[in-house]
Amino acid sequence: LRNEWFQNIIGSIADRGRELLGLDTEATKQRGLAALCRQLLAGQGEASGIALSQEILRIYGLADAEDKLRFFQILEAEFGPDPDRMQAAMARYLESRSADDLITLNSTVESPRQELFRRLNMAPHGTAALVSLRADLLGVLRQYPALKAVDADLKHILSSWFNRGFLQLRSIDWRSPAHILEKLISYEAVHEIQGWDDLRRRLMKDRRCFAFFHPAMPDEPLIFIEVAFVRGLSGEVGSLLDPAAPELDPKQADTVIFYSINNTQKGLRGVSFGNFLIKQVATELTNEYPWIKVLSTLSPIPSFASAVGQWLDGNGRAPHAELFGEVLQHHGAALREIDAGNGGNDALSNKELLKALLATRAYVSTSALAALLADLALAYLSTPDANGKLPDPVATFHLSNGARLERLNSNADVSENGIAASYGMMANYRYDLKDLESNHEAFVSRGVVTMSDALAKKARQYGREK
Amino acid sequence: LRNEWFQNIIGSIADRGRELLGLDTEATKQRGLAALCRQLLAGQGEASGIALSQEILRIYGLADAEDKLRFFQILEAEFGPDPDRMQAAMARYLESRSADDLITLNSTVESPRQELFRRLNMAPHGTAALVSLRADLLGVLRQYPALKAVDADLKHILSSWFNRGFLQLRSIDWRSPAHILEKLISYEAVHEIQGWDDLRRRLMKDRRCFAFFHPAMPDEPLIFIEVAFVRGLSGEVGSLLDPAAPELDPKQADTVIFYSINNTQKGLRGVSFGNFLIKQVATELTNEYPWIKVLSTLSPIPSFASAVGQWLDGNGRAPHAELFGEVLQHHGAALREIDAGNGGNDALSNKELLKALLATRAYVSTSALAALLADLALAYLSTPDANGKLPDPVATFHLSNGARLERLNSNADVSENGIAASYGMMANYRYDLKDLESNHEAFVSRGVVTMSDALAKKARQYGREK
């Protein structure tokens, strides 16, 4: 309520400013965004500043893709730093090494569009508008790489504003305002929410949902995580998502599963706080439910099937080709046995055989094949490249956070998506608060993937454990 | 409450981090702040980052002035940009003019201490700690000008964080939390609050108080303004401050007086939002009390007596000496008449006579002398120098905001302070929302001081009105 009261005041000021400046949307559209931006940067007055900011963001909001692009290009061409002045300032500083000259150098190098973005933030809901503007900008960056300079400025400012110290953790439940809940439905991309009944199930007592908010965007969850209280480590996602699943008293649970985490704002790409959220939630849950023994994700392995596919298609340079071959060899006998059971075809190589079996989804019912897939996945998720990077972004995220690879689950997500992405396999990454920092350190500095004892033993079979 | 809940989680994370890092306050004191800062900048881990930030701010908080100074000097010497890398980046950019090289240049020119400050903000109450750190830094800046580079970096970040778009206006009244009210008492510097009874009077129905807060410092009013509902323009401050003054129904009032405005955070010097506050409050009051006709300040003229004194002491280069002389000549006859009434002393020049009369505070009871003082004050407040600057900071503030000089009041503040600062004179600056922008423009661009008709007529006598 307070916030609305305040937005009304700002709105009044903006309205008065519009009047004073004689702003008229049709006319200002003609003048163009760049002209308004120049006026905004030139002016000092408060009312006119707010009015101009609001007008610029309004016209921007009405603009089509072409106009927006043109605007970005003007931002790039006309609102950047002045090379001559930069050069002179640099020369002066290098000579004097004085504080004053360093300050001048700094302000000369900073693009005027940074100040422009800061002033635009005065408009009501300015922060959200700038985040949305950046989402547009990111969409054309690949095609117009010169705009990267504009993006860098905007990202710099948003990173400063969305400093972790300013984020607010909120618990979301069925008593939360509907306009917030509605956003969960529309933003959930990992495991889509099928309407309000599904949502209600996800907010019952054996589920929790947490989100980060920024004070300037109080109605927008920036990122949210959904967790479930269960007995024993969950190995398949169907029962977690079933709207008709029976409700478990959290007091009866021993495990918490993080089964979905979603970034909602494209315009904040690169301003990440997912790791911050997951650790805060882990800490909070540990404080509030001290009897819970295990905190773990149940995570997709998004590019696994594609990596295996590349390898099977004979791409010698496929990442992990050598490792995958080793695993295949290890399971060769089992594979032949499956084949024999199916009638057999000696003409096929092991790779061809595997390819054929995968195509029929035989792994759903054939445990030996599932075991082979699990070993491939283990190889895939636990073997960084020469630069210490893993090919899987989800694994990279959780392992960087300090989680450990706990278990690989066959037939864990048998939806079309799950099959297509990873032959239905999913991974558990376990968060053990006391080990997070050392695991993180080992992974980030030395490329070491920490695993459960069971997986480590498996990995040793292939000589991969570190 | 929510906030506390959240601070507890961050606190838990920090505690765990302390443990993991083996932080021990005595030991870290030995290692020194700079070493901890280097570790903070080097690291990536969340828990350790929060713990380190908290530790650094804790040790800083315990440090004495000497240690703080040493820390500032290390920030200056070791956490600045690298000149060689800057030079190289500049050269590369000037040659390529590419976005990538501009981005590199930007990040090379930016001091690493900026990133350090951003990371420190992760600690619980980090923002407040950084504001307080800057207050310390400002205190030694004059003596150690090299530290200006550190200050510029910190100010740059605070300006970004305290962007007006993030400030929250709140109305403060007798139903506000005591720990906030307590701060009004301690921060009020214009007209000191004499304890809780005085405060209660200032929050009754014919008074209002508004403040700006920042979401990261929810318990700290950054700036606050006190207003009074009255009938007719107030010309003296005593009745406004009288704790026993009868309460007026705001519906009976026709005028609102802004009688005190206070910045509370030294560490935000130069990150001003006073004009933003006063205009928002003016807008809010106009919306909420549409029958109010006049919004005006009752303001001190802090340096008036000192300027007159310099002139009377024969300092020919005193600002306004010529103007003051003209006013004195105009009132010469009246002055002689007063003198005659007092016995008279023909040997004294007009200046000497005025000086003598001022010393006896004769203006309190002698209206002709009060009129002379009012004309001197008018000259003082309405005559910018060659650069368009006024000597009085209060006048500069309100006139820049677009207020107009409305009236000069004799015997308006007869406290010792009031007498010493301005022979008891105070000024009304009137805020008329529809004129603010044009007045602001006239003053800022052309050095024109807008006045009420009455004052303008007076000023024309001396040929000063513009």
Added chain:
Amino acid sequence: LRNEWFQNIIGSIADRGRELLGLDTEATKQRGLAALCRQLLAGQGEASGIALSQEILRIYGLADAEDKLRFFQILEAEFGPDPDRMQAAMARYLESRSADDLITLNSTVESPRQELFRRLNMAPHGTAALVSLRADLLGVLRQYPALKAVDADLKHILSSWFNRGFLQLRSIDWRSPAHILEKLISYEAVHEIQGWDDLRRRLMKDRRCFAFFHPAMPDEPLIFIEVAFVRGLSGEVGSLLDPAAPELDPKQADTVIFYSINNTQKGLRGVSFGNFLIKQVATELTNEYPWIKVLSTLSPIPSFASAVGQWLDGNGRAPHAELFGEVLQHHGAALREIDAGNGGNDALSNKELLKALLATRAYVSTSALAALLADLALAYLSTPDANGKLPDPVATFHLSNGARLERLNSNADVSENGIAASYGMMANYRYDLKDLESNHEAFVSRGVVTMSDALAKKARQYGREK
């Protein structure tokens, strides 16, 4: 949050009480509710009182209809006042006329079950449980009239607790908590809400929803009203309910339509506050949207078709038979004309003809027939019986509130329900704040139905206007 904190404390006390009393649900079920009630009334201890109350309400909640009935019968037979003691106390008071004896008489006449109900209220959520218990009780009252004494006691207490001075008006919108909104969906009975999208439309800017809450049932709207901002008086309900209807800026509206009002708690029957709500909402809307000229309902006429049907079926004693006959006569020529257009059947009387036409829903497309129906409805709604009572409960409600009958609308609700209830007709009752009291007085004291000029003129044709 605070409330939950508090409920937890009460819960702890109750738990401890259970332990102390050795309560065990199976065992207490055996002992029976009456025995527990006797213990509750006998005891004084706090913890045991809360625990007993909770236990009684828990066991009651688990009971089947038969057990509940038995419990009600015991309340009637064993927890009523003692006739002998009453008689003695009466005799004593009549003799002494002393205050003390009057007090004794009062407490002797009051049934012990009143104190029982008061004690049950100590249990967490006790108030809601008692309201729900009364709903059960009302369901068996017709069959077991002796229980009316129990109901009278419970209603007496609920009337005292739900005193209008304790009700809290809240505005409900799309930012309200989902668990409250969910209740609107389930409680709306006048115009059913078709899921969350329909609800969202009913909470957009050109709609408002207000409800009364009681502090002891903060999650339960007791009664709620839905209003729509429109241009011109609405004459049909379809466009108001259309989820795809375009949104109107309330600033463009001149009329507010109250299109649905719902009591939600059966257990509060007879403890009415509908009139209080509608007047508060009318007052609030008038304050907040001063440009709105007309506040009016669009209301069903639930029993109109049934009354007309009885009359057409030849029931001579049907209410309004004479009046309806008069209207029919007045429209006789028009009726014959319609019939002629349809081929005609001279053998039918006017009544038979009308009956036939109504059966074919001819009024939907035949304006002359619609006009006849409107006149019948006018007669029906504006003619009280000898006791000043109207047959239509909706008309009675709004006219008692002081609204006036403003307009009758043909084809206003062409849903099956609307056709069945009133041949699709609906009525507007207009709330004009300045006339409410005098209209109310005229209707309640003298049976005068206030109407718009247009309707009054019509009514005069039949000599019925008063």
Added chain:
Amino acid sequence: LRNEWFQNIIGSIADRGRELLGLDTEATKQRGLAALCRQLLAGQGEASGIALSQEILRIYGLADAEDKLRFFQILEAEFGPDPDRMQAAMARYLESRSADDLITLNSTVESPRQELFRRLNMAPHGTAALVSLRADLLGVLRQYPALKAVDADLKHILSSWFNRGFLQLRSIDWRSPAHILEKLISYEAVHEIQGWDDLRRRLMKDRRCFAFFHPAMPDEPLIFIEVAFVRGLSGEVGSLLDPAAPELDPKQADTVIFYSINNTQKGLRGVSFGNFLIKQVATELTNEYPWIKVLSTLSPIPSFASAVGQWLDGNGRAPHAELFGEVLQHHGAALREIDAGNGGNDALSNKELLKALLATRAYVSTSALAALLADLALAYLSTPDANGKLPDPVATFHLSNGARLERLNSNADVSENGIAASYGMMANYRYDLKDLESNHEAFVSRGVVTMSDALAKKARQYGREK
């Protein structure tokens, strides 16, 4: 805020009602309260009802003591039940024993003033006004006992409204609104609060304050309790009240002392909830600070000195005379020894000697005398009369709650009040949650005072322990 919004609506309705009814305060004063009350009871209209209620309470508020008395007398004489109708209703019921006749009897016996009070509650702040009206009424009850009938009706209604199920526990601290804190200062009667600094000390981390509120009086603490976290059972009140006392981290504490409990509303006399509060607070503290081992009061013994005084003055019928004598005899030798030390006076009896010593406050420095006093106090607090009643209301309160008498402390309150009331002695009553119910039962049903082992042993010396 919401509440204010709502009060404004009610206010608007009342204003309109005033206008409609032509209410004019001068005129209504002339008509008198009784006439307005009759009009209120007769009417049905909402607006007029609220307006009349408000008017009646306004005029009542302006009335002097004489007018108020006259109003009470009219309430007694004219707004009571009708004896003839009561008698007839009773006769009918006794004959028929029907539910309907019982209901009629009930409504006939109930005084019309009960309905009047219920209607008055519709006025803004009506509940608080009625509570305050009852405070006035209680003030004249002794002199005008006939008014007891009016009081009984009002108390009956207030008891129903202030049902424990409706009370809300709130924790009050230094972040609470000033207008609530201000009330603590003015209401604290046990240990007066010496201004805001004293209050702030009482709300620091080693202190807590809890209060009950009623939803209809959200700004009025009805009763509040102050607690202190200490190490070891507190035996004197000075250190608890010292504003300069060092702050103890509650984590270091092992004991919580309830050192002050205050009822604030005279008008709720007899509608007690002190025991409810103290048990809820004890439960809450036990939940929140599980390491606390002891919860105890440090309580005054208000009438002890007076009882001892009566006995020493030779009043044979003084309660406890026999017991006191026995204690005196037991300490006779010690008394003589003290006397001998002081010079001695053999002529005095033991009683005379004791009286003289008490008058000189010798007990402050003489431990043997302090021991004698402690034994007298033990006798006084642990020996119920034939009806099982104790003479000390504080002991009665805590023992009824189920606390046990834990320790008696000499020189525990050496303020003038403390000396005058109990020669400086205070008592600890300990709340042990698991024993409360059985102790309560023992005390209430059998007059047994539960004590600590140490006190029980002492009591056995005098053969008094039960």
